[in-house]
Amino acid sequence: MLFFESIRDRAVNTWNQVVEKSSDGKLTKDQKFCLKFRLPEGEVVSKEIAAEIDITSKLVPGVPKRSSNIPQGKLYLTGHFLVFKDAFDSRTCSFNIHLLTVRKVERSNSDIYGLALEITTFSSTVITIFLLGMRSECERFALELRLQLKKNLKDVKKLGPFIHTCYSEYLLSKNKVIKEKFDSVPSGGLGLVFKFPGDARELKDKSKMKLWFDYFQSDGRNLSIIKTPMFYKLVRVGLPNRLRGELWEVCSGSIYLRYDNVGVYHKLLDDNKGRTSVAIEEIEKDLNRSLPEYAAYQSPEGINRLRNVLSAYSWRNPELGYCQAMNIVVAALLIYMSEEQAFWTLNSLCETIVPGYYSKTMYGTLLDQKVFESLVQQTIPILWDHIVKHDIQLSVVSLPWFLSLYISSMPLVFAFRILDIFFLQGPKTLFQVALAILKLNGEKLLKCEDDGTFIMVIKNYFQTLHLSAHGESPHPKFRQITNFQELLVTAFKEFSIITDDMIDKHRSKHRGGIFQNISTFVKRTEIRNLPKTPNLNSGTLDIIYDRFYSVVESLSLTTGGGSLMDFEAFKTFMSEICVWAQFDNPTNNNDAFLKRLFIKWDIDARHELSLSDLVRGLNTLVEPDLMTAISNFFELYDPKKRGKLDREGILEISEDLLYLTTPWKDGYVLDHLTNVAIENTIADEIIKHKTINGINDVEDEDIKLPETFNIDRQKLEQAQIERYLAGASNFIQRAFEYAQPAEDDEHPEELLIKELAIDSAFSHNKALNPNSPVTVNLPTFRMVILADETYELFFSKTFRESVQVSKPLDSKFNPIRNLRDMFDGLIADGREVANKVRRRMDSAASNALLQINNNGGYESKPPKSKLGEGEDDDEDDEDEEERDDDFGVISIDDKDRALLLGAEAQDLLIKVSESKSGSSTTANSTSTSASTDAPPTSSTSTDAQTKRMLFIATKSDTNLIDFEV
């Protein structure tokens, strides 16, 4: 489903952005330089020097204009540009002259300065640069300039075709100022065909054209334009229709992108013709609803251009794709720009001017809303207090202002005026205008006590921008001032205090919070859309999510990482939450079990797990239902779902069980039975202690351990170890004992029954014969597991609890504590023990209290704690064997075993018995406390086991019902 893909993408993107975030403040000097001067990314300053500038033009004869006020500042040389900015006020003079446009460089004679250069551009502008500083320094700069100019020479032929796409050149050519001939009008916006919005006469379009016509002659144009105070004035009064597109390009810097990437746009369209994507589908939905009131967007011509630009951008930047509001912005651009111009301007917008506004997480939009709120609070505190008091959602009005650059908020003619200034001055414009809107409507807004009226005030205001701001004023001059003019004055005079620096500071202050919110949101959404997992609650999923991404991230080779987990990451993940995954597998095949899990959980067989796969898998791993847990485990070894395991499978499963039980088998971790035994011992001691002291009431506070109390740790530890070893050995013996000959595939159960009935010894021999293949089916497997108390407990509790899915991410995994620590922990945790003891005493006290003097109270123990006896069983191995005998199973000595089980089984059994004998020795040497209360005879315990066996047989496998017969 596409949606899930997109959610996953989003999660990845957020991670990427969080990673980006950390490096955000560390833009290189050159990157900052490019951003500041709106140069294409990648320009590197190779030389810089202090300089004074004078500008004349061969097209406008006369004396140098600025003899009195000569701009002084820094001159920079990059690979493709000569850049200057006045040191005191960049508006006095600034330029990015593309080196290709330099026609001539001459040394000029100067008495005052060390070196002066006269640069003539193709616009016939002459820039006289007086280099300041040491003579040698100036010479080096001049040399470097010559070097860079030479490097650019090879591209000079690109300039000719390019200037034919510039309306400024066409304008000069048409008016015979330059000789260049134009066969046709350069391609431009839809307005050329469908009329430009607004009344041209009212907008004084013609006189604006004339002013720009003059400007282009005196101060250059497009790639070699010089920005002087006049430039700013002319932008302020609004750009003329036919030049607007090109001047937006010049102001935004996107003209350099278009120049550097001639042909790229059309190639993108050609290469992706007929392709589709989520973005393309989204774009199609919105084509008919982008500035629908403008005539061009009711015609295929306009719709096509819009489709082309949006689609091309989605192919160029698939990570971003398409965001609603881009349709409105591009529709607006296309009124004044050609497709290619609009495309590169969209590039500048998305990547440098307002980055993150349209990205998948829209972090830029969210961030700037936060910044805007801070600025309202700071500059119009009364209104801010009012907004907070009445819980008004400011973003409902302000978010579209920023995201669609005011285009859908106010009438187009006004929105375009704002856009003119926005391209020139950057994002601070959006804030200045927004603040001015609130300020100018302040009084009315203070009367609004709900969102509805608040929105209505603003809406009405936008509809009256053309009206007089002072309609009542007696002065005709005042009456002429429209609401819009007042808005501009307020925005750019009063709120000129809002600077780029200020916005940057606010942005860095809020960035962390915004990223946090986005991550939380993405996480919540992804968790909500995970498959159903009844065994994992939402808190647990939360933790799994964090752990998943933290592991995937930390092990990912690519920056930013992916959203899938490979086997290495899976191993790390599991070893962080499962105690057994930290042990070495005695069979030297450490990963066998994890590999099995991984393959089973990798539903799509892509050799990587998604979060969904992982969660689904973990859900089965912590299955609380015993029968289901056992069959889940069985299925791991039966990938083809044959319903049975062959000899190989049986051996693998027993090997893995041996591995999985390591922490308990080696006495590192206590299982439930051992805990019960400990509690019993403690409770008995307390009761004994109380009885000695004559206290019969059972009060919480009285439950204290006698100070002299000691637990025989080694005894309990040994008991557990023995149980697990016995479990392992029982498993493999029984598994083969009850295995069915493989050739009797069709009616295995019947045969089994028959064989059991005839001669169990004989049939078992046959089953264990390595030459005759055998299988174990699920009911048999279940029976074998349930026949052993420790293994049954392992599947019903021990294993499930060993998978600590809800362990918080930041908690360090407990290094495996030894038994000693566990005891200490249990005893130290007074309340817990007290509770357990009290519960135990409540039941024990009633019937056993009187006998307590004679006996440790074992008789009165609940059935579960029978393992207390088991502890003592282990004193000799004979017991085990005998028990098996009693159980009606043939006794197999080591020799027979080797013969019967075949080589692999033998290995395994040797391993079991080796570790068994090893630990038995310890047991014998350490078990000093001679047990006074003799264990109940093994026959009792085996009786119980036989009953269990029968019960299971009846319950889980009806075919075995005749077993007893």
Add this chain to the structure above:
Amino acid sequence: MSFPNPVTSVKLVLLGEAAVGKSSLVLRFVSNEFQENKEPTIGAAFLTQKLTIGDRAIKYEIWDTAGQERFASLAPMYYRNAQAALVVYDVTKPASFVKARQWVKELREQASKDITIALVGNKYDLVEDDNEEDLVRKVNVEEGQNLADEEGLLFFETSAKTGYNVKDVFVAIGNKIPEATASGSDTATNQTSGEGRIDLSGGGNFNNATSGCC
């Protein structure tokens, strides 16, 4: 226009995939209009409408949200404290139904516990003339009804274009909202009755085509 009874305010939010007709439903309800190519909602829009059901006056405060996936992170801002939600899908777009399911899930998890949710299959006009060979409809009534039953939602199929069932959705929601949230005075609502607001005090008669402008 005067209301004899205190006005009950209902905060209502519209959610659903892009271009399923959320804004059109609101426009139909608030202004009884339809625009063929309605601009996509950027962020959210806010509108109000008053309606009299029986002897109750209800003021709907409608938060209309942007449908595109990436705007979803803004939604909590708008469904916060909402008493009612319209989860809208397009009966000709199966993906929009999947999305609707997810919105219901999100609301159940994140919104107020007692929120009234209406599941709305819009663009009914497109499937009215469906014949058996070539079905335009891609989401069956049963599918919608099942989801509604499962989750305890109101369920309607509507057409913002023809007006079919539109008012009924809002009336059904109004009927489910308890009287407790009545606002004492009518002053606030008087202020909001600006341009384009329609009063639909139609008593028990909810004929879709009739609504008068004040």
